[in-house]
Amino acid sequence: MLDICGLNLRLDDFNLRDINLKVRAGEYYIILGPTGSGKTVLLEALAGLRPIDSGQILFSGQDVTGLPPEERNIGMVYQDYALFPHLTVKENIAYGLKKRKMGESQWIEAQIGRLGEFLNIDHLMKRYPINLSGGEKQRVALARALAIKPQLLLLDEPLSALDRQSKRRIQGELRRIHKELEQTILHITHDMEEALSLGDKVAVMEGGKIVQAGTLTEVFQKPVNPFVAGFVGHDNIFNARVGKRNGEKVVLVDKISGVAAAPELEFSVSAIDVPAGSNGFLLIPAEGIILSTSPIQSSARNLFFATVISLEKVGIITHVTLDMGIPIVATITSNSAQDMKIQSGCCLYAACKATSLHFFSPPPTPRSL
Amino acid sequence: MATIQKYSGLAFVFAVLSVVLLIFITLPLFKVLFSADKQILLTTLQEQEVMASIGLTLRASLYATITGLVFGLPLAYFLARYDFVGKEFAEALIDLPVIVPHTAAGIALLSVFGRKFFLGRIFNSWGIGFMGSTAGIVLAMSFVSLPFLVNAAKEGFRSIDPRLERVARTLGATPTRVFWDVTIPLSSRHIISGAIMMWARGISEFGAVVILAYHPMIAPVLIYERFNSFGLKYAQPVAVILLAICLIIFFTLRVISRRQKMY
Numbered sequence: 001m002l003d004i005c006g007l008n009l010r011l012d013d014f015n016l017r018d019i020n021l022k023v024r025a026g027e028y029y030i031i032l033g034p035t036g037s038g039k040t041v042l043l044e045a046l047a048g049l050r051p052i053d054s055g056q057i058l059f060s061g062q063d064v065t066g067l068p069p070e071e072r073n074i075g076m077v078y079q080d081y082a083l084f085p086h087l088t089v090k091e092n093i094a095y096g097l098k099k100r101k102m103g104e105s106q107w108i109e110a111q112i113g114r115l116g117e118f119l120n121i122d123h124l125m126k127r128y129p130i131n132l133s134g135g136e137k138q139r140v141a142l143a144r145a146l147a148i149k150p151q152l153l154l155l156d157e158p159l160s161a162l163d164r165q166s167k168r169r170i171q172g173e174l175r176r177i178h179k180e181l182e183q184t185i186l187h188i189t190h191d192m193e194e195a196l197s198l199g200d201k202v203a204v205m206e207g208g209k210i211v212q213a214g215t216l217t218e219v220f221q222k223p224v225n226p227f228v229a230g231f232v233g234h235d236n237i238f239n240a241r242v243g244k245r246n247g248e249k250v251v252l253v254d255k256i257s258g259v260a261a262a263p264e265l266e267f268s269v270s271a272i273d274v275p276a277g278s279n280g281f282l283l284i285p286a287e288g289i290i291l292s293t294s295p296i297q298s299s300a301r302n303l304f305f306a307t308v309i310s311l312e313k314v315g316i317i318t319h320v321t322l323d324m325g326i327p328i329v330a331t332i333t334s335n336s337a338q339d340m341k342i343q344s345g346c347c348l349y350a351a352c353k354a355t356s357l358h359f360f361s362p363p364p365t366p367r368s369l
Numbered sequence: 370m371a372t373i374q375k376y377s378g379l380a381f382v383f384a385v386l387s388v389v390l391l392i393f394i395t396l397p398l399f400k401v402l403f404s405a406d407k408q409i410l411l412t413t414l415q416e417q418e419v420m421a422s423i424g425l426t427l428r429a430s431l432y433a434t435i436t437g438l439v440f441g442l443p444l445a446y447f448l449a450r451y452d453f454v455g456k457e458f459a460e461a462l463i464d465l466p467v468i469v470p471h472t473a474a475g476i477a478l479l480s481v482f483g484r485k486f487f488l489g490r491i492f493n494s495w496g497i498g499f500m501g502s503t504a505g506i507v508l509a510m511s512f513v514s515l516p517f518l519v520n521a522a523k524e525g526f527r528s529i530d531p532r533l534e535r536v537a538r539t540l541g542a543t544p545t546r547v548f549w550d551v552t553i554p555l556s557s558r559h560i561i562s563g564a565i566m567m568w569a570r571g572i573s574e575f576g577a578v579v580i581l582a583y584h585p586m587i588a589p590v591l592i593y594e595r596f597n598s599f600g601l602k603y604a605q606p607v608a609v610i611l612l613a614i615c616l617i618i619f620f621t622l623r624v625i626s627r628r629q630k631m632y
Contacts, residue, residue, distance in 0.1 A: 047535070048538075049535045049538060049539070068538070069535070069539045070542055072539075076535070076536055082532040082535075095550075100541035
């Protein structure tokens with residue numbers, strides 16, 4: 001659907017260099033990178049808002065490199081929503097439909113009604129943006145972008161200005177937009193969790209270049225360089241699947257080393273919202289692992305036997321690399337590392353609460369078109 | 370030991386100084402409003418010449434403001450949105466009319482729009498003369514009052530998030546459409562207040578106008594002439610009338626523009 005070939009763009013203090021990217025129709029593509037890596041500039045170049053110095057941008061095989069934004073069929077959603085403050089919610093959504101002369105006023109009315117229902121904002125139509133919450137603003141911004149039935153929806157950090165709860169809800173909306181409307185989406189973020197829970201594919205950007213692109217598994221499991229590894233892998237992420245034990249859903253991770261009494265590790269994870277058999281990723285935050293020299297009795301239901309491989313003291317915290325069948329990093333205070341006399345080779349118990357673990361199930365890859 | 374007080378000594382000193390300044394501005398204005406000889410004021414009000422001159426002043430300044438909107442808004446937009454070579458220079462140029470003596474500005478305008486320079490001759494061949502004409506008054510008023518409009522509009526444009534304009538483009542609007550749909554409505558309050566300032570400044574102009582066009586006589590020139598020929602007693606009523614009209618218009622427009630929404 002989207003084909004970027006050798007795109008170069010020079011700004012005063014910043015360059016995009018040789019960007020190549022292919023996004024298939026119906027795909028949810030995440031561009032991951034730290035602030036200042038050029039993500040927003042890339043999106044604006046795709047939208048036709050910034051002229052590029054060289055390279056080509058193709059939409060469904062058609063060269064749009066020279067077309068102004070109003071002649072490209074893309075929807076754009078910015079982090080801070082960019083709703084027109086002088087227009088009501090309804091007028092905001094209608095804006096694109098009217099400018100593109102997409103239909104009679106009756107048809108436009110019906111279209112807005114459908115979108116309002118789909119995104120659950122039909123009760124807000126007469127309000128002005130200033131009277132909306134963050135989550136509501138974001139849904140209006142999505143409705144406005146979707147109204148023009150864009151070939152490609154560009155999302156610029158759509159979740160980072162939202163509180164935790166609204167974030168979850170908008171994530172749900174994005175999944176629905178992707179699945180039910182079969183919308184092709186390019187979503188940029190610095191948040192790895194967004195990539196894990198929404199994306200089909202991911203490209204990692206650093207300093208104006210795409211350093212790695214591929215499926216989530218490829219990028220998370222085989223980062224091509226220390227930057228990618230550092231950026232995507234600062235926590236423990238494992239390929240995992242949902243299984244069942246005593247009628248309860250558990251997450252299973254294959255062991256890759258150690259005494260193989262059982263071939264896999266079993267984790268209790270709270271709030272798994274996908275059926276047994278689903279594949280995905282298990283994220284174990286390094287701070288969420290409790291180490292002890294004897295098996296602890298606590299609410300932490302996940303208790304494993306582990307061998308210390310190495311320690312790295314960074315001021316008041318210490319990173320402990322452990323082998324518990326899978327390599328895992330735990331972050332504890334340097335004081336407790338000293339109290340427990342942890343050193344490489346010694347054996348420990350590692351525990352983690354079901355509530356501190358996250359299971360991400362990426363959406364099924366859509367059929368390729 | 371010092372105690373925490375709602376108003377510190379500093380705040381008290383500042384308050385006193387502020388009040389002195391406000392009195393300095395308002396006292397002369399209100400004194401002149403209420404000290405004119407009632408009898409002469411009444412006869413002045415019925416004078417054809419006075420009313421015609423006040424009408425001319427308001428009209429000429431309005432034309433100047435409209436011209437200012439046509440040429441000034443594009444410049445303000447450029448200064449607010451684009452970076453270009455010489456931008457700082459352009460911004461300094463815009464403030465120039467405020468700092469030059471206005472009689473000097475009048476002389477300068479005369480040297481360009483008078484009949485001795487080709488530009489003046491070109492306009493003259495089109496039937497537009499700037500010497501002793503309404504066109505000359507409008508020209509002089511524009512020159513000295515443009516900065517007020519351009520600077521206010523520039524602030525207005527600058528306060529708009531450019532992403533609003535970008536989103537409008539992606540939704541299918543051409544740059545011209547975006548300017549009318551997004552940029553102008555969102556900066557309307559700045560533009561209106563800038564236009565009021567420009568209009569008011571134009572009405573009050575004397576120095577530049579008197580060089581280009583002593584006749585037809587605008588109100589400030591009329592006040593000056595009566596002061597010179599007949600003295601304070603006869604100049605004062607004209608000043609009072611002009612002042613009253615200006616204050617009424619100024620306050621009315623400010624109230625109206627306050628009602629405009631701020632975004």
